[in-house]
Amino acid sequence: MQPDEHIGESAELYALGALEPAEQAAVEAHIAQCVQCLRRVGEAEETLLALERANVVRAASGDIRTPVAFMRRHIVWLLPLTAAAAFIIGLLFPRTTPQSPHDLATLAMIGSHFSHAQFTGQGAPAKVLYARDRSWYYVIVEGWHRYAVYGFAGGARLKLGETMPSGKTSELFTRSSGRYDRLELFDRSTVAGTATIR
């Protein structure tokens, strides 16, 4: 394909991922300059989307504890979490100051599968997101509350840290090798909330 030639049928083949790397690069170079061919690629992509519309992923069980379902039902809680935004901003504007729990959690969540649990108790509403392999825990408390966070494993108890105010919430992100079966929030010596980790 010459630089001044339109890509023709390669548009559909490109959308299908069927081209060799060199051909693919040539198409990308061309559509960066040619709106007509870019639009043809877009049309091919719309056709592929139409073919994919028949496929739907559904939860096999009623209890959905996955990122997507969680986001749908509790999106306000996830304001600090999902965005790729923090990641890209981090890439574009690297900081020398320590990263916030929010940033650390976003980075951790991008690379792993996680679940969540609600704290119950007399304290402020709170949740914990945690990696399924228990490599990290991210505690979010509604409002400004400096809670001590403890992890319990068997009979052992370990203080994981304290929640720190961040925007409209207070948060703690911690990487831990512990596989805790529950977390507890302490407001001084009073238990403010308990979350069971499954």
Add this chain to the structure above:
Amino acid sequence: MAAIFDSRTAHWASVPDQSLAESFARREAGAYEAAYRSFGPQMRATAMRVLHDWESASECVQDVFLYLWRRENAYSAARGSLEAFLVTCARNRALERLRQATRSRAATEKVEVRGTYVLEEDPIERERIARAVARLTEGQGAVVQLAYYRAMTLSEVAVQLDIPIGTVKARLSAALRALRRSLIPQDNHAT
């Protein structure tokens, strides 16, 4: 419509898909999150159809967003539907993974998914697509079955059907354009 977070009001607001596409093209942070929320499920379903595995499909979706965040000018609103672009990216990423890993699981095998998620087909859409595929010529239908549904490379399709690779390309391209005419309302056609 998609939802995008307004940091000034700390609320989610509905925005037209076109606005989201333009924000995404400008690489605005909130647009990535909104796109993930709005289109992630379809992306994941598409990757799952190819890979038959929930976790691998989820990783594909993450891979796509990471790749796009790192790459400037990957998407332009002039290209068309953002959802179509992202779903295509997810499909192609899944194909890469499939080809890198193993060819032992053909895409036409019965779907068996580990974990708590299953891939289902919308019966109405399935019927509509089946009718559109049935309207293709015999040659076009064959290449679509092999290249699209069975995720074969063009070379593999050529060997399987014993036709030149150039013929495979021509038939596949024509098939996709014919499917577009069948599946997408005429008003949306630019040409």
